[in-house]
Amino acid sequence: MAGFVSHFTNRLDAKGRVSIPAPFRAVLARDGFEGLYCITSAHCDAVDAGGNDLLAEISKRSEAFAKLSPDHDALAVALFGASENPKIDGDGRVTISDMIKEHTGIADQVTFVGLNYKFQIWEPEKFREYRAEAQRRALAMLSGQSPAPSQGEPS
Amino acid sequence: MAGFVSHFTNRLDAKGRVSIPAPFRAVLARDGFEGLYCITSAHCDAVDAGGNDLLAEISKRSEAFAKLSPDHDALAVALFGASENPKIDGDGRVTISDMIKEHTGIADQVTFVGLNYKFQIWEPEKFREYRAEAQRRALAMLSGQSPAPSQGEPS
DNA sequence: TGGGTCTTTATGGGATACCATGGGAAAACA
DNA sequence: TGTTTTCCCATGGTATCCCATAAAGACCCA
Secondary structure (H helix, E strand, C coil), X not given: XXXXXXXXXXXXXXXXXXXXXXXXXXXXXXXXXXXCEEEECCCCCCEEEEXXXXXXXXXXXXXXXXXXXXXXXXXXXXXXXXXXXXXXXXXCEEECCHHHHHXXXXXXXXXXXXXXXXXXXXXXXXXXXXXXXXXXXXXXXXXXXXXXXCCCXXX | CCCECCEEEEECCCCCEEECCHHHHHHHHHHCCCCXXXXXXXXXXXXXXXXXXXXXXXXXHHHCXXXXXXXXXXXXXXXXXXXXXXXXXXXXXXXXXXXXXHHHCCCCEEEEEECECCEEEECHHHHHHHHHHHHHHHHHHHHHHCCXXXXXXXX
16 A cells, blocks of 8 residues: 655645645545644754544554653653644645744645655755755664664654 | 543633634543543643543552551542542533642633543643653663664565 | 646635624522 | 622624636536
8 A cells, every 4th residue: 555655846825725745635534533643853944744544653652651640740741742634625735824823934845754654744955955964864864873763663 | 432532722711711622622522421530640731631531540549458547548639639520511611620720821812622531721831841841751661661662664 | 749638726805604802680698 | 678699681893605707627529
């Protein structure tokens, strides 16, 4: 089952809406999740987005700690407090919230990047920089040591 | 099925009322709980709120102790004595009680923070501080236990 | 192969519904 | 009777729904 692949850049309109790339919409439709699950990334200026697969992974992380404990509360605040569930309108668009704009620096364009089980939302220029860096790292990993690179569990 | 997610800040009016964010109301409606279950958090200046899911979690916690034992009574007092059941009015608002105001320091604004199975009620400024701390702890927790969440997965 | 048509997609914009908030009046309370 | 709570309605702003349009691509048929 193919996931989110490739990347696309779309404009957002005067109302702050942007079209989700059609190929991504198709994946989401198959997933069956109502709307879109978004969470700000802790280690880069992007937002992770997806459906049930992503939500399940987030939930799994917090289930490692007992509910009502200080650790669980802190983790849940960091995870779910930094999440959103924007609706997808009839034309396949979502509105980019202020929280996302602030975290990503998005102003008038959005880059969608497929990462198989989820996709990321970037400000186009920042994505270009990140991508260059990621490719350098990938190259170093592939040529340096050799613990099987892809298909593992990213997070 | 997504629970309470994201965070919102609303003003309370001259009568001490505040609107519960519409997305949270939708979750409560699905949960079926009449009104709102609130309990002051034991480890931070916030109030836990929710419906049947939260109540079930609290009950489970107290059932771990044999009834009629001194421990059970003490726990029950601590749990249920610190609880409230404010009603939600026709416009989706609740009045913030003095107990909550005192425990949280809420004056004229309220921040609602989703933690999936429940949400928390904070004074906005205190939440900002707690959130920064929570993110640090979350990073430590997630990197500490799981193998290697290195994330270097371009594609 | 080439031309033409039809569908899909991204984007713009108007109209409507929803939501947070304020305030008045009835009802309950002390 | 004075005070507080509860219910109801008003309003401004925003988000959502719906339709229009243009461009690009897919498809078909000669």
